[in-house]
Amino acid sequence: MRRSAAPLLLFLLPAALLALPHVLPRFHTYVAAIVLLTGLLATSLNLAIGYTGLYQFGHAVFYGVGAYGTALMLTRSGMPAPVAFLVGPLAAAALSLVMGVICIRLSKLYFGMLQISLGSLVWAVVYRWYSFTGGDDGIHGIPVPDAISSPKGSYYFTLAVTALCVFAMYRIVRSPFGKVIQGIRDNPVRAAAIGVDVKSHQLTALVIAGFFGGVAGSLFVVVENSVFPDMMFWTFSLEVLIMCLLGGMYTFFGPIVGASAIVLLRVFASIHTRYWGLILGTILTLVIIFLPDGVLGVFIRRARPKEPADA
Amino acid sequence: MGFAANLFSTGTLSQILVGLSRTTILFIVSSGMSLILGVLRIPNVAHGSLYMIGAFAAWSVIGFLGGGLFAFLAAMIVAPMIVAAVGFVLERGFFSYLYEREHLMLLLLTFAFMLILGDLVKIVWGPEYRSVTVPDFFRGSAEIFGLPLPWYNLFLLLVGPCIAVFLWLVINRTNLGKIARAAAVDGEMVGAVGIDTGWVFAFTFVLGSFLAGLGGALIAPMVNISIGMDHSLIMETFLIVIIGGLGNMWGALLGSLIFGLTQSLGILVWPQFGIAFPYLAVVAVLVVRPRGLLSSTW
Numbered sequence: 097m098r099r100s101a102a103p104l105l106l107f108l109l110p111a112a113l114l115a116l117p118h119v120l121p122r123f124h125t126y127v128a129a130i131v132l133l134t135g136l137l138a139t140s141l142n143l144a145i146g147y148t149g150l151y152q153f154g155h156a157v158f159y160g161v162g163a164y165g166t167a168l169m170l171t172r173s174g175m176p177a178p179v180a181f182l183v184g185p186l187a188a189a190a191l192s193l194v195m196g197v198i199c200i201r202l203s204k205l206y207f208g209m210l211q212i213s214l215g216s217l218v219w220a221v222v223y224r225w226y227s228f229t230g231g232d233d234g235i236h237g238i239p240v241p242d243a244i245s246s247p248k249g250s251y252y253f254t255l256a257v258t259a260l261c262v263f264a265m266y267r268i269v270r271s272p273f274g275k276v277i278q279g280i281r282d283n284p285v286r287a288a289a290i291g292v293d294v295k296s297h298q299l300t301a302l303v304i305a306g307f308f309g310g311v312a313g314s315l316f317v318v319v320e321n322s323v324f325p326d327m328m329f330w331t332f333s334l335e336v337l338i339m340c341l342l343g344g345m346y347t348f349f350g351p352i353v354g355a356s357a358i359v360l361l362r363v364f365a366s367i368h369t370r371y372w373g374l375i376l377g378t379i380l381t382l383v384i385i386f387l388p389d390g391v392l393g394v395f396i397r398r399a400r401p402k403e404p405a406d407a
Numbered sequence: 408m409g410f411a412a413n414l415f416s417t418g419t420l421s422q423i424l425v426g427l428s429r430t431t432i433l434f435i436v437s438s439g440m441s442l443i444l445g446v447l448r449i450p451n452v453a454h455g456s457l458y459m460i461g462a463f464a465a466w467s468v469i470g471f472l473g474g475g476l477f478a479f480l481a482a483m484i485v486a487p488m489i490v491a492a493v494g495f496v497l498e499r500g501f502f503s504y505l506y507e508r509e510h511l512m513l514l515l516l517t518f519a520f521m522l523i524l525g526d527l528v529k530i531v532w533g534p535e536y537r538s539v540t541v542p543d544f545f546r547g548s549a550e551i552f553g554l555p556l557p558w559y560n561l562f563l564l565l566v567g568p569c570i571a572v573f574l575w576l577v578i579n580r581t582n583l584g585k586i587a588r589a590a591a592v593d594g595e596m597v598g599a600v601g602i603d604t605g606w607v608f609a610f611t612f613v614l615g616s617f618l619a620g621l622g623g624a625l626i627a628p629m630v631n632i633s634i635g636m637d638h639s640l641i642m643e644t645f646l647i648v649i650i651g652g653l654g655n656m657w658g659a660l661l662g663s664l665i666f667g668l669t670q671s672l673g674i675l676v677w678p679q680f681g682i683a684f685p686y687l688a689v690v691a692v693l694v695v696r697p698r699g700l701l702s703s704t705w
Contacts, residue, residue: 209649217686377522384516
């Protein structure tokens, strides 16, 4: 699939994405922007869970901190907007480093649960700190620079930043560093034996994942003009994990596919039914039982039956 | 500081006792989860949903029997049994085929069940709040060291140890319990000596579900029974079994005590951010003892 369809896809996809706001009505442009930034979020999570093999169960916290960082800078400081867009992701990366240092000694499920616990702590503080974060109401009507405040403007900004970040992550995964973290994922003991500093590589991967998760959060502020604590609640973390799983965890573009599928399905389902959980739960159950490699993972395995799916 | 003055005021003791009665619920629910984690190795996110179903089922049973002490006590038995039946279906229908899967997949599968069960509860009981009144028998308060403690909280304080003793007897004094403990250490070996582990696993899951339902039924008179009451509880339960040591029943007790007490004292010390204290306690425990306080079966 990758070899035959790639050139065509490489031309068609950007063209379609660029033309989108001129073809689709306003609401659909907004949905497309949400799809893009959620795809970025899922890809950043996949860096930690799919490529490094760390049970990143609290990823939504970095998304939320990125969003709140940007939102608070825009509403409360007189700093120029570009600074705000840097502060959010950097705050997420810093939090990721701190949480990583605490969690990294633990393995697998313990790592994931401690991360959820720390994430819940951050959530609890944001949820209760009315005077600073707006508490459970969140922050609404965040002023965004004029150039990117219109639906089209915010869409193109989201598209540009997402493309840039996904490209950066693609390069990271393909770099020597990317190979090392995949080696650690597959066999940490052997990686350590050949002289790789396992912990510092894992920590670096976590910080990178946290940073790009924070970027996705900042984009959310641009698109939605509001933030609320639910975006860092643990159930959303698991929902992003589902996106990765649905698309395929050991593929690079799988999480984007999964994120698109879930966001679109959610928008579509919310028009027709109140029982979104029932739908998502049923899909997830079927995927886990029948397609544990995810949708894209199955395609890639079919196309290249002998190689392990790592593209 | 005002904090310290708060801590030593007369309210502290009753706050601790109320916290302890809440600990009872946490212990009952998390002991069920610990059992399932220890023997079946399923990080069951849907455990909270089972607890929620227990609360709703208790409301229905009490409504069906028309209230009163008898209806209440009947609900405390029937509601958990309904939940146990749900657990039986889940185990036989799904988990029994999936034990070999990695923990991440099992966790996500149980998350899927949490989403499905949450909506099913919404369909069966509707999205409104439900509430159960405490039967007259438990009305009023007892005087403990001159401080009032509601009879129902006192009742919970008695139920907790009874459950602990009951579980200890089941696990240590019955054949089934012994086999389950052996399966927790090495399930393959238990199968190799000719014991059908399938039914031991089913029994364990059903017992764990029963405990989740019992926790839900017992908390019914104390809270608004609502959709979403599973979301915060499941997180608390997970953290309790983690700090106690995965699969260790006494760890679940110890973890519940730590969680329940830091929660009630935290709210006393700093009302706004009281809910953050138990999480801080969890972090502190795991930084010092990364695999939990007591020995884990994992």
